[in-house]
Structure formats: C-alpha cells, structure tokens
Amino acid sequence: MAKPANHDPSEWVDRYGGYLFRYAMLRMRDRSTAEDLVQETFLAALKGRGSFSGNSSESTWLVGILKHKIIDHFRHQAREVPLGENDLREHPDPSSFDGSGHWTSGPADWGGNPADLYREKKFLDQFTKCLSGLSPNHANAFTLREIEGADTGEICKVLNVTETNLWVILHRARMHLRRCLETNWFERSAKKGS
Secondary structure: OOOOOOOOHHHHHHHHHHHHHHHHHHHHOOHHHHHHHHHHHHHHHHHHHHHOOOOOOHHHHHHHHHHHHHHHHHHHHHHHOOOOHHHOOOOOOHHHEOOOOOEOOOOOOOOOOHHHHHOOHHHHHHHHHHHHOOOHHHHHHHHHHHHOOOOHHHHHHHHOOOHHHHHHHHHHHHHHHHHHHHHHHHHHHHHHHO
16 A cells, blocks of 8 residues: 655644644643643654654544653653642542442532533633643543543553552542532533523
C-alpha cells in the first residue's frame, strides 16, 4: 500500500489548531498550559513527520502526540507537587452518608443524555470550572481515568500513587465534581425551567 502524502505542515495550525487546543484545554484546565502543549505537539510532529506511517488520519496522529504530551505534563507535575494528606481539599461531606456508609440522599437526577450534555459548550465551561476546583493531583487523576480512559496501573505510575490511594483520590474527585455540578449547573437549570 502506498504511503499517503502528508498535508503541508504549514496548514496544521489552521486545520487542527482549534481542535487540539479544545482537547488540551478540557484536560489541562489552564489556557497557557494548553497552548504550550499544542505548540509542543506541533513541534514534535514536525520533527517526527517522517515517521508518520499513514495508518491513521493526520488528526488522529496529532492527537496521539498531544496525549503523550499531556501525560508527560501530569507526570512532571506529580513529581513537583507530591500528594500529601494536607493536599486533599475535597474532603467528603460526612452528612452525605449514614452510619453504615450508605447515601443519606442519593445523587440528584440530572435527566437527559450525558453524551448530549457533554456536547454543550456552556456545560463544558462549567465542568471545566468545577474540575479546576480540584487539587492538581485529583484533577489529573480524574482526567486520566474518566477523560483519557487510562488504566489504573498507568495512572498510578504517572501520579506516583498506590492503587488504594488512587481509588480514594478518584472518589473524592467525583464527589467534588458531583456537588459542584449539582449546585452550579443542574440546580440553576432546574430554576430556569421553573
């Protein structure tokens, strides 16, 4: 099979820049970091364009490079900011559970299709704000697991935590995000609909 001709790298920013930036922004929660990682992605792609096999689309290849840049960033960040007990801003609200660990009142019914909601720009903006309210290690663990789909072993290696610690981190991250979204999105949406 003949190797397909690559697009001109001078067109990459126009063709893929916006998409790659949105992809990075959702995961990084910081405009400057997202911009830097997209630039690093283009530089790495330019250096390695001879190794592009054409087995996937050019955009898929660029996203793959960006994913590696994001994971490298998380790995570097985890080394700089070690997870300590005092770093846990997201303590579970004890009133959410009864004495046997069951919910006192379950999560609110968010209604609708989560996939449709995820495509709404206003929801994504609020979700990003909620994710930014987490400590860096909590946000990174959630992003790697729920957005990137990374497996437990990989996340533990990237963040330098044990499996048990990872489960606690993910639980706390999910609890925080749930409370934040229920307060700042679903309650507001319900009030607007009333």
